[in-house]
Amino acid sequence: MSTPLALKIARDYGTPAVVIDMDRVERNIARIQAQCDAAGLANRPHIKTHKSPYLARLQRDAGAKGITCQKLGEAEVMVDGGLDDILISYNLIGEEKMARLAALMRRASVTVAADNPTVVAGLQRAAELAERPLSVVVECDTGRKRAGVETVAEAIALAGQIAATKGLSFAGFMLYPTETGWREAQTFYDEALNGVRALGLNASIVSTGGSPNMKNLGKLVGATEHRPGTYIYNDRMQVAAGVATLDDCALQIYATVVSRAAADRGILDAGSKTLTADPGGGLDGYGLILEHPQARIARFAEEHGFLDLAQSNTRPNVGDVVRIIPNHVCVVVNMVDEVVMVRGDEIIGTLPVAARGKLR
Secondary structure, eight states, rough: OOHHHHHHHHHOSSSSSEEEEHHHHHHHHHHHHHHHHTTTOOOOOOOTTTHHHHHHHHHHHHHSSSSSSSHHHHHHHHHHHOOOEEOOOSOOOOOHHHHHHHHHHHTSEEEEEEEEEEHHHHHHHHHHHTOOOOOEEEEOOOSSSSSSSSHHHHHHHHHHHHHHTTTTEEEEEOOOOOOOHHHHHHHHHHHHHHHHTTTOOOEEEEEEGGGGGGGGGSSSOOOOOEEEGGGGOOOHHHHHHHHOOOOOOOOEEEEEEEEEETTTEEEOOTTTTTTOOOOTTTTSSEEETTTTTTTTEEOOSSOOOOEEEESSSSOOOOOOOOEOOOHHHHHHHTOOSHHHHHHTTTTEEEEEOOTTTTOO
């Protein structure tokens, strides 16, 4: 059965609609800020989840010390929206990006990450064009096998290259330990810090990351800041990781049941173009339907969400509007131009996803 708010959203905006509960958003912001404060760490939230200068300003006003952006395009949108003190946590390569980075450096305080000599050599051009120094942190792989130098020796050598490059300044280290790999990350960091100190350098920024790692907040001795992102909305992955509850999930997809061709199956009007095909690290199905938690969103077409109702104690009817908590909220947000904002049972407006699609 549809809630009154669900019916109102379907009437005013249509479905599928991506809806954020601002009371939960603000509660999440305050909760994580308090945890960072208690741990003595600066909170540098990652805006790749919400992609909104408005929400980034709420995080800043609550006490965040700067923000993190994954791509240069996101950082440009954030600076346009009044944000400053930005860490771009991604290797930037190419003349086009160096020109844009230089323009950004003239408008805001920017730090960038690098994990190889080619990137470091290219960053010199941005500093030249901006006519001001550029701070660079060394990204370290501490178990995820994504980006980052893999050995302490590489980290020390890259720090030395940064310090020796005109226009660049070695700022410290950026780490994203696995949820169970903090002891190994500590060993890596301690050895790398000793190595850069032997070169006469120091690490003013030691940045750890991830909303799933909030349960490890403060475990890295020497860390100065943390980069959580998903916490502002949360999703099924964060609930499974034990760092959020369903009540902390501030974003939901409102979708309509458009077909019930058989007793044990149905179709939602939210397919892969809305919920995305992210399995969420092995979660069962592609979202949790709050009204029918035993129902499974089993598979997708682009505009069809296939419901498996075989194990569901309750079954929706055609026309019912249901609320879905997605597996991975970050990719869902990037699929839409705007989100609907609510407080309680009231719609308070829409919010543009201003940095949507900023892939470079």
